[in-house]
Amino acid sequence: MSHHLVAAEGLRYRYPDGTPALAGVSFRIVHGESVALVGASGAGKSTLLLLLAGSLLPQEGRVLIGDFPVTPSTLPAVRRSVGLVFQDPDDQLFCPTVADDVAFGPRNLGVPEEAVAERVRTALAKVGAEALAKRPPHRLSAGEKRRAALATVLSMDPGVLVLDEPSSGLDPRGRRQLIAILTAFTHTKVVATHDLELALETCARTIVLSKGTVRADGPTAELMRDDALLEEAGLERPASLRRCPACGEGA
Amino acid sequence: MSRVGEALAGLDALELRASADGSAQALDARAKVGVTLLFTVAVASFPAGAVSPLLPFVAFPAALAAAGRVPFREVARRLLLALPFVLLVALPAPFLDRTPLPGALPGVTAGWATFVSVLLRFALTASAALALVATTGLIGVAAALGALGVPRPLVTQVVLLSRSLSVLGAEAERMERARDLRSSGRRGRELKRAGSFLGTLLLRSWERAERIHRALLARGFTGSFPAPRPGRMGGREALFVLGWCGAFVLFRLADVPSLLGRLLVGGLG
Incomplete structure (x- = not known):
């Protein structure tokens, strides 16, 4: 068994106001896989991520993290192994300084104080944010906030990293740094994104969601060339896989 | 910047001071919170019309703010913001209590003494709380x-x-x-x-x-x-707590301003 395994079996979820979000989603992600979750807005990506992290509980079907189904009694173990990075870093950063925020998770896990300091250093170093340690999070730039938010999750040493739209609001350099950080993370990753270039660079496998169901599941490079599929899912072929408009080469 | 934004930035500025360098910031938060609580109790414990015995208590917020390098203007501006609410509480006193004060100028009633006393207590306790937040953070x-x-x-x-x-x-x-x-x-x-x-x-x-x-x-x-x-x-905290507690007891039990006054008059006479 591996606690890095993530599986969904017949997941269904409907919001309290009746809006259906997921209508029977199944997949299995094994240790070390990087999976992009793509689909138009409203396809159910964010809901699926919240279900994977145990922030929502499925109304039908189940989520497996390692060999545990996600239930109220397994939630503490699930939260230990799944690190969820929210779409808006402002939702995630809560403490007076970045260092306090990065220490928040490990302290909740009961990690001794000396080890917490070490984890904070390592996590900030991983995202290149050592210099931000003493800054108040709400005064950072979008790129800095994103890196800080990532560090708050990395410090918990999760086996599975789950990210919601990690490149939204980033400038090209910030996005480039993010891709480098994501590539360096070798555990299991699930990345929900509209940024198909990012998906192409960081994830070998892609799951296409459409209207709350899995429309396709396969190698990213292959799915991103399937124009009919992308069109149907409200997406379009990434620029790097198109013919060059100037010379007509590529693709 | 919008008005909400300005208010927000002001609040933030006060909090930010807590992470600045200063001798008050370096003190343990428990010592500062404890002493501020005692200060509040001491100030509140005076009878309704007390004015002059309250004056020496200015020393605590003034010293805390100075040691934390909190500008007087920042504290005063926030006091002004809350002033209307305090006036609402204090204003009825002069109209309700018209007992003349013995030895005071004509027209100065017990009600006016209460009015001044309430304002003074508000200024003392609120400025102490602001200095505490500015040197410690919420x-x-x-x-x-x-x-x-x-x-x-x-x-x-x-x-x-x-x-x-x-x-x-x-x-x-x-x-x-x-x-x-x-x-x-x-x-x-x-x-x-x-x-x-x-x-x-x-x-x-x-x-x-x-x-x-x-x-x-x-x-x-x-x-x-x-x-x-x-x-x-540590030792600094012990000194801070004991020093201020001693001062509060002295200010509470002895009317320091009139003592000083008598000393001065006695010395002249």
Whole structure:
């Protein structure tokens, strides 16, 4: 068994106001896989991520993290192994300084104080944010906030990293740094994104969601060339896989 | 910057001072919170019309603010903001209590003494609280309260409140800006629109709070904030606590200004 395994079996979820979000989603992600979750807005990506992290509980079907189904009694173990990075870093950063925020998770896990300091250093170093340690999070730039938010999750040493739209609001350099950080993370990753270039660079496998169901599941490079599929899912072929408009080469 | 934004930045500026270098900032939060609480009790314990015995208490907020390099102007501005509410409480006194004060100028009644006393107490306690926040930070104050035995749920409330203020403020600032940009010259602040503005703000902050709560849960939050590194209660803290407690007892038991006055008059005579 591996606690890095993530599986969904017949997941269904409907919001309290009746809006259906997921209508029977199944997949299995094994240790070390990087999976992009793509689909138009409203396809159910964010809901699926919240279900994977145990922030929502499925109304039908189940989520497996390692060999545990996600239930109220397994939630503490699930939260230990799944690190969820929210779409808006402002939702995630809560403490007076970045260092306090990065220490928040490990302290909740009961990690001794000396080890917490070490984890904070390592996590900030991983995202290149050592210099931000003493800054108040709400005064950072979008790129800095994103890196800080990532560090708050990395410090918990999760086996599975789950990210919601990690490149939204980033400038090209910030996005480039993010891709480098994501590539360096070798555990299991699930990345929900509209940024198909990012998906192409960081994830070998892609799951296409459409209207709350899995429309396709396969190698990213292959799915991103399937124009009919992308069109149907409200997406379009990434620029790097198109013919060059100037010379007509590529693709 | 919008008005909400300005208020928010002001609040932030006060908090930011807590992470600056200063001898008051370096003191353990528990010592500062404890002494401020005692100060408040001492100031509140005087009889209704006390004025001159209260004056020496100015020393504590003044010293704390000075040691924390908190500018007098910043404290005074915030006192002015709260002044209307205090005036509302204090103003009836001169009309209700018209007993003449023995030995005072004609027209100065016990009611006026109460009025001045209430204002003075407000200025003393509020400036002490502001100096405390500016040298310790709200989170530091909350942690100290927890360490001093205040129940965890209350401490968690203070921490969440301090963070929610900035979250709510930022939300309001964005909405205010969006509204101002589309109110084509008119201020757009009519009363009838205030209702829907506040309603939307409530709903938006509610959703925001839900997302923040989820993010907290995802990082193992179990309902109370983990106690931060315990500070050190050393010699400086002992000196701070004992020194000020001694001073408060002296100020409370002896009427220092009249003693000084008598000394001065006696010396001259």
